[in-house]
Amino acid sequence: MTIINNSQYRKPLPNSNVDYFDTQAAVDAIKPGAYATLPYTSRVLAENLVRRCDPDMLNDALKQIIEGKQDLDFPWYPARVVCHDILGQTALVDLAGLRDAIAAKGGDPAKVNPVVPTQLIVDHSLAV
Template identity: 75%
Template sequence: MSKPQTDHYRKQLPGSQLHYFDAQAAVEDICSGAWATLPYTSRVHAENLVRRCDPAILSECLTQIIERKRERDFPWFPARVVCHDILGQTALVDLAGLRDAIADQGGDPAAVNPVVPVQLIVDHSLAVECGGSDPDAFEKNRAIEDRRNEDRFHFIDWCKRSFKNVEVIPPGNGIMHQINLERMSPVIHAINGEAYPDTLVGTDSHTPHVDALGVIAVGVGGLEAENVMLGRASWMRLPEIIGVKLTGKRQSGITATDIVLA
């Protein structure tokens, strides 16, 4: 069968000005009836491939998903990057250095920006100096944090103002898993007339919390996050996909996070 061409699967979303890529049609063109057998996770990966993959390898990559094969890597293009300040700042330092290098060559440094949206959560450096029994503990600890990290916070503020596609969640809001990662997800992006599922990489072990919304989220290191920031593919083998059925009722005081960790 001829290789699918991605533009062939670009379709108008009824009742809107948006278009989307019909991953179901692409999968059915390779193997009739296969879409109904795919887990939700595989369907999201298939859409990502149809929308972003090189058409020359699209059939081969989709076949890996359809036949649940793990023989080769396929490209994945996450829609956004979530970083805590320790690793995220390092990536932004690299981009700032690239701006300097381009300026030295007579280029426009402002042209250097993350290609995909980056959300930087600044709250991993807090050291608690004042105990919780002090009613002013939060304000005092924040003042100490600001003083100790003045230069670093100044650089992060510069990044927020200077780079496009960079959103900063400032100190005082909690570390990555204390902030409601689900609230940070649009679930479905609608950018430049195109609708597509939210996917992301994050530099914290709690990144997969947002999977509860059907958002594929993978924890990565700083270099991998920086790679995705620049719009490059994150290559992966099809992971093992399992289903879990929960029965019964959780006891009072037991959270969904407790159940997942157990």
């Protein structure tokens, strides 16, 4: 699985060998001072966009957060998906069916995988 990180707002953290993504600079480049007025949850979504969004869509997506509009499909890039046993089983069946269909057409079924890490939680308890 390939995870794309944007480099436009990637900066070195002073006095270390670690980089960070300057979400405040990205938001304030669109509307100065806007980052300070964003709710925390919007800041988290903005950071996700600065890290992972297609660079051609980044400004439009950030502008949508800043202005509180819903004009575009929001590009969301979760770090992982956690499936409960009921919905997770359905997802596994869908993936298995897709892999069978790819194999029947002569393709490589091993290439059919979720695009983000996915965890299946199975919680069954027995009452005796």
